[in-house]
Amino acid sequence: MSEVKENYLYSEEHEWVKITEEGTLLVGISDFAQHQLGDIVFVELPEQGAALELGASVGTIESVKTVSDLYAPVSGTVIKVNESLQDSPELVNSSPYEEGWMFEIQIDGDVNDAVSKLLSAEAYSRLVEEA
Template sequence: MSEVVNGLLYSEEHEWVQTLEGDLVRIGITEFAQHQLGDIVFVELPESGTEVSSEDSIGTIESVKTVSDLFAPVSGTVVRVNEQLQDEPELVNSAPYGEGWMIEIKVNDDIKAALAKLMDADAYRAHTAE
């Protein structure tokens, strides 16, 4: 069974969201998602300053098996990108909830309303058990 971290929020498309300070959130893909993809060989992410909308594709994750879209779980502006993934995309496999994070977004709308659309850890566990 894949690790699901308590205290994070999750999208149906298998992204996790960590609230930071104020209206900032950090986003990555779950252990479940990286396990399904296999060995990650390339990650394409939006540039800082890019406006993103919830549920839109904002990049791709390429593995030895397939190429998969990365979806924005919230709307906002990309304020930081994990540049380390350009040289070490395998961090998504080895530390999906740590060094393998992908982007940070400044949420444009009411952050509580934006986060209310996501699942907590228990709901995500049930979602992946289906």
């Protein structure tokens, strides 16, 4: 069974969001998603400074099985990308919630409003159980 972390929020496309102490949002893909993809061999991330729109494709995740789009779970500006994934994309498999994070977003406006449509850990657990 896939790990679903408490205190994280989730999109229906299997991205996770964690609100940082600074009020920015870290984004990655869920343990469920990395299991579905298999061994990840390449990650294409949005560029630092890129303006992201909710639901837009912002990159790709390539595994030995398939290529999957990475979607923006919220709108905002990319302030940081996880450079470690360029040389070690397998971090997404081994540590999807910690070392395998993908990018950090600064929200224009209220963070709580931006994440209000995302799923709680409990709701996301129900979603992946039905998959």
